[in-house]
Amino acid sequence: MQRFSCQTCGNEVYFENTRCVHCNAHLGFEPTRAEMLSAPDGLDFHAPDDEGDVYRLCANINDSACNWLLPANDPETLCLACRHNKVIPNLADQHAANLWRAIEQAKRVLFYSLVRWRLPMPTKAEDEQRGLAFSFLADEVMPDGSVKQHLTGHANGLITINIAEGDDAERERRRTQMNEPYRTLVGHFRHEVGHYYWDRLVADAGKEEEFRALFGDERADYGAALQQHYNAGPPIDWANNYISSYASAHPWEDFAETFAHYCHIVDSLETAGTFGLKVEHAGEAGRIHYDPYTQGSVPDLIESWVPLTVVMNAINRSMGQPDLYPFVLSKPVETKLEFIHRLIRDHVRQTMMPRKERRTPFLERFWSSI
Ligand SMILES: [Zn+2]
Ligand SMILES: [Zn+2]
Ligand SMILES: [Zn+2]
Numbered sequence: 338m339q340r341f342s343c344q345t346c347g348n349e350v351y352f353e354n355t356r357c358v359h360c361n362a363h364l365g366f367e368p369t370r371a372e373m374l375s376a377p378d379g380l381d382f383h384a385p386d387d388e389g390d391v392y393r394l395c396a397n398i399n400d401s402a403c404n405w406l407l408p409a410n411d412p413e414t415l416c417l418a419c420r421h422n423k424v425i426p427n428l429a430d431q432h433a434a435n436l437w438r439a440i441e442q443a444k445r446v447l448f449y450s451l452v453r454w455r456l457p458m459p460t461k462a463e464d465e466q467r468g469l470a471f472s473f474l475a476d477e478v479m480p481d482g483s484v485k486q487h488l489t490g491h492a493n494g495l496i497t498i499n500i501a502e503g504d505d506a507e508r509e510r511r512r513t514q515m516n517e518p519y520r521t522l523v524g525h526f527r528h529e530v531g532h533y534y535w536d537r538l539v540a541d542a543g544k545e546e547e548f549r550a551l552f553g554d555e556r557a558d559y560g561a562a563l564q565q566h567y568n569a570g571p572p573i574d575w576a577n578n579y580i581s582s583y584a585s586a587h588p589w590e591d592f593a594e595t596f597a598h599y600c601h602i603v604d605s606l607e608t609a610g611t612f613g614l615k616v617e618h619a620g621e622a623g624r625i626h627y628d629p630y631t632q633g634s635v636p637d638l639i640e641s642w643v644p645l646t647v648v649m650n651a652i653n654r655s656m657g658q659p660d661l662y663p664f665v666l667s668k669p670v671e672t673k674l675e676f677i678h679r680l681i682r683d684h685v686r687q688t689m690m691p692r693k694e695r696r697t698p699f700l701e702r703f704w705s706s707i
Contacts, residue, residue: 338449338604340611341366341373344385352449353442355404365394365406366445368417368452374406382406395419400428401441418448421460424472426500433475436503440473443522447530450600453630454681457537461494467541469533472497489525491532491593498525517583518663524597531596535589538680551673552595553588562587578669595673598664599681602642602674603629609645616644631685635675639666 343350348359363379374382384390392406395416405416426433461468474487487499501507512520539548566586575585584594610625627633646662653661
């Protein structure tokens with residue numbers, strides 16, 4: 338994630354802010370420019386480069402505190418993250434509405450990365466077959482008193498998140514119950530969208546053979562594999578080959594887990610780089626001087642990432658918090674990360690250059706780096 342400042346007063350502001358705490362201007366994030374814009378009246382947000390582009394806030398600003406912008410003349414009312422929602426919770430239920438707000442915040446973090454990579458993200462209205470959609474569902478009490486539970490998962494482009502995951506205590510209870518070292522909303526989104534991009538970047542692109550050589554044969558019975566995982570647990574040596582024990586359940590889960598980690602690594606490195614954090618490589622302290630979304634190889638990313646996680650884990654321990662990154666990257670995992678890196682970078686290269694008026698300093702760097 339990049340750093341942002343208020344266009345009106347220059348104060349540092351954050352990705353999730355809707356108002357500047359210093360000058361009280363309304364803030365809006367414009368995803369295609371990856372810029373935070375401000376507007377004292379909260380109505381017209383002007384691009385800083387005087388090209389005449391005007392933006393307005395997403396219609397979800399009040400319901401889910403969505404601070405994303407869309408062009409003022411766009412016939413859509415929702416931003417490009419919110420327009421993928423198929424089902425949202427009943428907003429008359431205040432608790433459900435609060436959980437949804439936390440979920441949407443994490444979803445915008447996901448979309449930030451997807452937009453930076455220019456990954457395909459059609460809505461179901463644009464492409465019923467290949468579109469991406471989200472359902473945020475609450476468990477339902479049926480007339481007979483039984484509870485109908487909704488599982489978090491992905492099927493044909495539809496990502497379902499059980500809104501109970503938006504409740505910190507409940508998510509922590511599930512994390513402990515499942516014996517997981519890490520369970521977050523951002524992690525859920527990055528994992529589930531990994532399944533979606535397996536369909537788009539592997540299956541649609543005819544790269545199954547290349548995938549199978551690294552992750553195994555995904556034609557293995559998925560239901561039986563998951564059952565086996567929950568009954569017998571992961572192989573004893575799973576850490577030698579997988580980023581998490583769950584990744585060992587089935588090649589699709591391995592891909593989704595590894596995809597999520599690729600997102601964690603790239604976005605966290607961008608954050609570290611944009612704040613000027615220095616990490617030590619072979620005894621030498623150096624800044625992350627490249628844009629990890631578009632530059633650097635997987636060995637470059639890992640060379641920056643590992644020392645950074647050592648430091649961050651140590652700081653968290655000083656604060657009595659769990660490790661920031663409780664994972665170990667083995668050689669086979671690095672090779673799988675390489676595969677995902679190539680899928681994304683190949684896609685980036687094939688993406689058409691945007692219209693001149695959409696180009697910004699960030700996009701200029703972006704296009705000149707690929
Ligand atoms: Zn301000
Ligand atoms: Zn929105
Ligand atoms: Zn999964």
